[in-house]
Amino acid sequence: MVQPSGNIYIVIAPSGAGKTTLVSALLAVDPAVQLSVSYTTRAPREGEVEGTHYHFVGREQFLAMIEAGDFLEYAEVYGNYYGTSAAWLREKLAEGRDILLEIDWQGAEQVRRLFDGVITIFIAPPSINELERRLRGRATDSEEVIQRRLAEARSEVDRAALYDYIVVNDDIERAKQDLISIIRAERLHGTKQMLRYRDALSRMGSQG
Numbered sequence: 001m002v003q004p005s006g007n008i009y010i011v012i013a014p015s016g017a018g019k020t021t022l023v024s025a026l027l028a029v030d031p032a033v034q035l036s037v038s039y040t041t042r043a044p045r046e047g048e049v050e051g052t053h054y055h056f057v058g059r060e061q062f063l064a065m066i067e068a069g070d071f072l073e074y075a076e077v078y079g080n081y082y083g084t085s086a087a088w089l090r091e092k093l094a095e096g097r098d099i100l101l102e103i104d105w106q107g108a109e110q111v112r113r114l115f116d117g118v119i120t121i122f123i124a125p126p127s128i129n130e131l132e133r134r135l136r137g138r139a140t141d142s143e144e145v146i147q148r149r150l151a152e153a154r155s156e157v158d159r160a161a162l163y164d165y166i167v168v169n170d171d172i173e174r175a176k177q178d179l180i181s182i183i184r185a186e187r188l189h190g191t192k193q194m195l196r197y198r199d200a201l202s203r204m205g206s207q208g
């Protein structure tokens with residue numbers, strides 16, 4: 001019996017490009033996708049819930065977790081640590097689940113080195129000016145943080161060609177459909193389906 005194997009999707013986006021909005025829309029229509037909840041040393045924003053948006057931990061605890069080898073990958077982003085739980089990912093992979101990671105480009109590079117066939121999706125803002133409007137509209141960051149995020153966004157957009165898919169988040173409804181379509185198309189990928197359903201397909205063939 002062939003163990004069903006899921007895909008690993010990584011969504012990468014400059015801060016404010018709409019990653020959280022788009023991923024929430026995807027999860028609402030596609031509950032089969034399991035979202036990894038990262039650990040972070042960043043303080044919770046208003047409305048963020050422990051265990052849902054992040055596992056919020058202190059710097060000491062995060063460093064101890066690095067030492068203990070608890071992270072599949074981790075990175076420092078805008079002065080805070082962020083990391084993906086290795087144990088969670090191992091468990092979901094063993095169950096054959098589709099896994100989605102919302103991590104930065106440094107984390108994406110680490111995960112790509114660890115697994116074959118990782119699918120990377122870049123969410124691009126329509127322009128840097130629009131990104132600035134959205135960051136200000138969200139009103140969660142100080143001016144200094146906004147400027148740092150805009151500078152970082154410029155270099156992230158320069159790296160966009162490294163990824164498998166690019167979703168430009170101009171019209172929100174179209175961008176949601178684009179993301180949903182990518183996940184569906186990857187599930188229908190011929191080679192992967194052959195591996196997933198090898199036994200069933202060979203039985204169908206021999207009954208010919």
Ligand SMILES: Nc1nc2c(ncn2[C@@H]2O[C@H](COP(=O)(O)OP(=O)(O)O)[C@@H](O)[C@H]2O)c(=O)[nH]1
Nearest residue numbers: 015016038074075077082083084102103104107
């Ligand atoms: N490497 C890595 N990056 C992460 C992880 N979790 C979140 N990030 C990234 O850290 C950055 C900042 O995230 P956050 O503080 O929530 O602000 P956001 O820009 O509004 O998403 C984003 O680029 C996230 O994708 C993680 O577990 N590992």
Ligand SMILES: Nc1ncnc2c1ncn2[C@@H]1O[C@H](COP(=O)(O)OP(=O)(O)O)[C@@H](O)[C@H]1O
Nearest residue numbers: 015016017018019020021134138169170171172
């Ligand atoms: N296509 C869009 N058009 C206009 N505003 C958007 C669009 N997508 C997201 N937003 C808004 O932009 C802000 C940043 O989106 P968010 O999903 O928090 O980004 P990220 O998770 O990438 O930092 C939010 O206030 C969100 O409502």
